[in-house]
Amino acid sequence: MFSDLFEIYRKFFRMGAVTFGGGYAMLPILRREVVQSSGWISEEEVMDYYALSQGLPGLIGANVAAFIGHRRKGPAGAVAAALGLISPSILIITVIALFLAGFQDNLYVRRALSAVSVCVVALILDAVLAMWKKGVKDAIGLVICLAVLLLSLFTKVSPVLLIVVCAVIGIAVRAAQRSRSREKGADE
Amino acid sequence: MIYLRLFWEFLKIGLFAVGGGMATLPFLQELSTRTGWYSQAFITDMVAISESTPGPIGINMATYVGCNVAGIPGGIVASIGVVTPSLIIILFIAKSLERFRKATVIEDAFYGLRPAVTGLICAAGLSVARVALLQLASSQPLSDALSSLDWRRLALFAAAFLGIRKLKWHPVVFIAISAAVGILLAF
Numbered sequence: 001m002f003s004d005l006f007e008i009y010r011k012f013f014r015m016g017a018v019t020f021g022g023g024y025a026m027l028p029i030l031r032r033e034v035v036q037s038s039g040w041i042s043e044e045e046v047m048d049y050y051a052l053s054q055g056l057p058g059l060i061g062a063n064v065a066a067f068i069g070h071r072r073k074g075p076a077g078a079v080a081a082a083l084g085l086i087s088p089s090i091l092i093i094t095v096i097a098l099f100l101a102g103f104q105d106n107l108y109v110r111r112a113l114s115a116v117s118v119c120v121v122a123l124i125l126d127a128v129l130a131m132w133k134k135g136v137k138d139a140i141g142l143v144i145c146l147a148v149l150l151l152s153l154f155t156k157v158s159p160v161l162l163i164v165v166c167a168v169i170g171i172a173v174r175a176a177q178r179s180r181s182r183e184k185g186a187d188e
Numbered sequence: 189m190i191y192l193r194l195f196w197e198f199l200k201i202g203l204f205a206v207g208g209g210m211a212t213l214p215f216l217q218e219l220s221t222r223t224g225w226y227s228q229a230f231i232t233d234m235v236a237i238s239e240s241t242p243g244p245i246g247i248n249m250a251t252y253v254g255c256n257v258a259g260i261p262g263g264i265v266a267s268i269g270v271v272t273p274s275l276i277i278i279l280f281i282a283k284s285l286e287r288f289r290k291a292t293v294i295e296d297a298f299y300g301l302r303p304a305v306t307g308l309i310c311a312a313g314l315s316v317a318r319v320a321l322l323q324l325a326s327s328q329p330l331s332d333a334l335s336s337l338d339w340r341r342l343a344l345f346a347a348a349f350l351g352i353r354k355l356k357w358h359p360v361v362f363i364a365i366s367a368a369v370g371i372l373l374a375f
Contacts, residue, residue: 016243016244017242017243018242018360018363019244020239020242022210022244022245022246022312023244024309024312025316029358029359029360032359044298044302047301047302047305047306048298048301048302050305052281056274057205057206057273057277058203058205058271058273058278059205059212059244059246059247060244061244062202062244062247062270062274062275066274066279066282067278067282070278070286079275082271082274082275083268085243085244086243086267086268086271089241089251090251090267092241092242093237093243093252093263094255096237096241097237097256097263103237103241104233104236104240110240111371112368112370112371112375113239113240113367113370114375115344115366115371115373116363116370117316118348119344119363119366120363121317121320122345122349122352122362123348123359124312125313126349126352126353128306131305131309132306135302135303135305136306140303141299141302141303144300144303144304145307146307148303148304148311152308153311153314153315158206159308162304162308163301163305166301166303167297167300169300170296170297170298170300170301171293171300173300174295174299
């Protein structure tokens with residue numbers, strides 16, 4: 001029991017320790033840790049948890065961690081995942097806040113981070129391509145994906161609204177497809 | 189008591205932060221004017237440090253503020269506070285989600301959500317790319333990119349992307365190599 005919880009804590013600790021950026025920057029590392037190397041959840045579930053996390057209150061990274069932790073070991077697993085995720089922040093930020101004044105202005109730190117941010121873009125692109133393969137399967141998916149992309153790039157529309165609308169569209173489209181295939185079945 | 193107040197304030201920030209760490213920024217500004225715990229100038233440092241250290245930005249900002257307001261326990265309490273709403277809400281939802289996972293209506297909703305989240309993450313990636321690859325501030329138009337185009341960045345991007353696709357190493361390896369490249373080539 002405790003070894004399972006510790007394993008969850010450890011995995012999310014590692015994710016927190018190597019994420020540079022927001023909750024989305026965590027995605028490549030998350031896929032590696034919980035989909036590819038351990039098979040805890042599927043690629044589709046990662047997408048589902050991100051979609052829900054985006055639509056719910058709370059930090060995205062913390063929401064996704066709590067979902068996956070809960071999926072593994074219920075409420076205790078969710079707590080273990082959230083604690084794992086915040087632990088590296090606590091350790092690293094505490095050291096910097098207390099002992100390393102001017103850390104962010106250090107020339108070498110800035111150069112290293114400037115290049116790391118380029119690498120993070122490449123990692124996110126790789127993750128987007130994987131999601132594209134699993135998430136965009138037909139013309140309707142393509143339209144939804146592009147519409148959301150353009151709306152979030154060029155307007156200030158809230159991501160929460162986009163999530164809610166796309167969930168409703170999904171339900172409506174599938175219901176329409178089912179009733180059409182039923183009509184077809186009745187004709188034959 | 190300062191720790192309870194910190195916990196409560198960051199719990200509220202976590203609750204209202206819809207859409208990621210940077211969404212907490214306006215709330216942190218409001219907290220600064222209301223409590224006087226830190227100055228507006230402190231916020232600039234906070235963002236810089238949170239972006240330049242590992243860990244999701246929203247959590248880093250909570251730790252940094254807590255730590256500066258009330259020392260190490262303050263940092264711990266603020267970080268726990270900021271993730272507490274996530275825990276409560278997900279505990280509430282995850283149980284029914286796992287139970288109704290196979291329900292048609294949930295599957296149908298995800299049919300619309302999967303392409304949507306692909307689009308959202310692509311947009312997030314592009315906004316990082318704007319700053320990281322083209323070095324444009326968020327207010328600068330895209331047309332400024334050509335004049336400040338840095339080929340080393342594009343080369344690093346291409347090399348990193350190829351490596352990620354072909355080698356399948358752990359992401360942290362590519363992050364570490366990039367950091368070294370950045371220092372050696374003075375990015």
